[in-house]
Amino acid sequence: MIPRHRSQVSFRCFRQRARSTFPLGSGATAQWNDHLSMRASTLPWCLRAGEAMILIMRLLVLGGTLFLGRTVVEAALRRGWHVTTFNRGQSGADVPGVQALRGDRTNPTDMRHLAESGAWEAVVDMCGYVPQQVLGGARLLQPVCDSCVFVSTVSVYEGWPAEPLSEAARVLDCPADADEDFGPPDVEDGPTRYGRLKAGCERAVLETFGAERTINVRPGVVLGPGEYVGRLPWWLRRIAAGGHVLAPGARDRSIQPVDVRDVANFVLDSLVAGTAGTFNITAPIGRDTFADLLNACKKVTDSNAELVWVPDDLLRAHGVRQWSELPLWRTHRGVWQVDSTAAHSNGLKCRPLLETVAATWEWLSTTDQALINERSTEIGLSRQRESDILASLA
Numbered sequence: 273m274i275p276r277h278r279s280q281v282s283f284r285c286f287r288q289r290a291r292s293t294f295p296l297g298s299g300a301t302a303q304w305n306d307h308l309s310m311r312a313s314t315l316p317w318c319l320r321a322g323e324a325m326i327l328i329m330r331l332l333v334l335g336g337t338l339f340l341g342r343t344v345v346e347a348a349l350r351r352g353w354h355v356t357t358f359n360r361g362q363s364g365a366d367v368p369g370v371q372a373l374r375g376d377r378t379n380p381t382d383m384r385h386l387a388e389s390g391a392w393e394a395v396v397d398m399c400g401y402v403p404q405q406v407l408g409g410a411r412l413l414q415p416v417c418d419s420c421v422f423v424s425t426v427s428v429y430e431g432w433p434a435e436p437l438s439e440a441a442r443v444l445d446c447p448a449d450a451d452e453d454f455g456p457p458d459v460e461d462g463p464t465r466y467g468r469l470k471a472g473c474e475r476a477v478l479e480t481f482g483a484e485r486t487i488n489v490r491p492g493v494v495l496g497p498g499e500y501v502g503r504l505p506w507w508l509r510r511i512a513a514g515g516h517v518l519a520p521g522a523r524d525r526s527i528q529p530v531d532v533r534d535v536a537n538f539v540l541d542s543l544v545a546g547t548a549g550t551f552n553i554t555a556p557i558g559r560d561t562f563a564d565l566l567n568a569c570k571k572v573t574d575s576n577a578e579l580v581w582v583p584d585d586l587l588r589a590h591g592v593r594q595w596s597e598l599p600l601w602r603t604h605r606g607v608w609q610v611d612s613t614a615a616h617s618n619g620l621k622c623r624p625l626l627e628t629v630a631a632t633w634e635w636l637s638t639t640d641q642a643l644i645n646e647r648s649t650e651i652g653l654s655r656q657r658e659s660d661i662l663a664s665l666a
């Protein structure tokens with residue numbers, strides 16, 4: 273168990289002092305091993321091994337068992353960090369190596385017990401959807417966590433998905449203490465309650481931790497191993513099955529999915545660097561196209577599928593549901609025009625799309641398919657609908 277005390281020296285000061293504490297060439301490797309064994313009681317440790325600065329932090333992840341949270345946890349453990357996860361134990365298995373605490377974030381008593389059980393350099397809030405709950409949790413955790421990463425979404429923008437967006441764009445209005453029923457119902461192709469409430473959650477974290485201690489990340493579409501929503505898995509399985517595959521819209525339509533591992537690295541690197549602020553997290557605008565994605569699926573599945581590109585208008589005429597029935601197909605101008613220059617300038621590195629597709633196929637091919645989420649049931653076009661639409665092309 274981690275002793276309940278707050279670092280005498282704040283993490284920020286610690287980072288500044290680190291270079292002089294462990295100068296290069298002072299037997300860093302031996303110190304590294306010694307300090308690793310002591311880490312639970314004396315974190316954070318900061319070492320230099322070779323040219324690399326190594327920080328070992330205590331990280332608390334609210335969630336951490338499914339996809340993005342799980343990937344953050346795995347990446348932090350690989351860095352030698354001490355990771356505590358907090359969840360109900362319902363959605364997925366604990367990552368081996370974590371300190372797993374059970375509780376429900378909607379229950380104030382559970383949150384109080386959590387706050388009493390440790391001190392951490394950072395908390396990553398992966399599963400905040402209701403401002404009132406996020407606010408309550410943040411108030412309890414703020415005294416025992418130096419900084420907070422809130423995982424938000426591009427859906428907080430008033431103009432998403434209609435308009436190109438940067439972090440300067442207007443965000444949906446939602447108070448920091450809103451409950452889950454706050455605001456109007458979803459608007460077709462416009463603001464969603466999910467996005468509005470996430471905006472309120474962002475505000476709750478910012479008001480509690482303050483701007484200097486908050487990293488607010490707004491990912492667009494996240495893909496990669498573990499993607500339980502099932503967007504890329506659907507395309508991979510469809511293309512692996514071969515034959516004539518309906519490919520939606522323009523083959524050169526720009527897309528910007530980001531790899532889950534790149535989001536995780538950005539979060540951890542930002543904590544190490546002491547970054548604060550709000551960041552859209554997407555691949556660069558214009559780097560990849562829909563054809564790149566589907567051709568990557570062909571390549572990694574070694575499929576002889578033939579892509580048949582069907583214009584947007586025809587798909588609309590057939591009433592194909594955008595985003596879900598044909599995953600990732602959406603015609604709105606702003607969907608794939610999210611400016612993430614700020615994140616890229618602050619260290620976000622996006623691996624090639626082919627790597628994301630290959631790793632997802634590898635994951636699909638090696639898991640027991642136990643990861644079936646209710647959201648994945650909304651995904652995908654039936655083979656009958658596909659053939660009907662393709663037949664209407666002639």
Ligand SMILES: NC(=O)c1ccc[n+]([C@@H]2O[C@H](COP(=O)([O-])OP(=O)(O)OC[C@H]3O[C@@H](n4cnc5c(N)ncnc54)[C@H](OP(=O)(O)O)[C@@H]3O)[C@@H](O)[C@H]2O)c1
Binds near residue numbers: 338343495
């Ligand atoms: N996927 C995307 O394309 C995308 C895009 C933009 C933003 N995001 C954001 O990314 C985040 C989702 O990440 P993820 O699902 O991959 O994270 P994750 O941390 O891997 O999984 C969600 C975790 O939340 C826990 N949880 C849910 N309800 C809880 C509760 N009441 N109390 C305690 N724990 C609870 C779940 O465990 P239990 O159920 O066992 O409690 C699970 O561990 C969300 O904030 C979402 O808005 C995702």
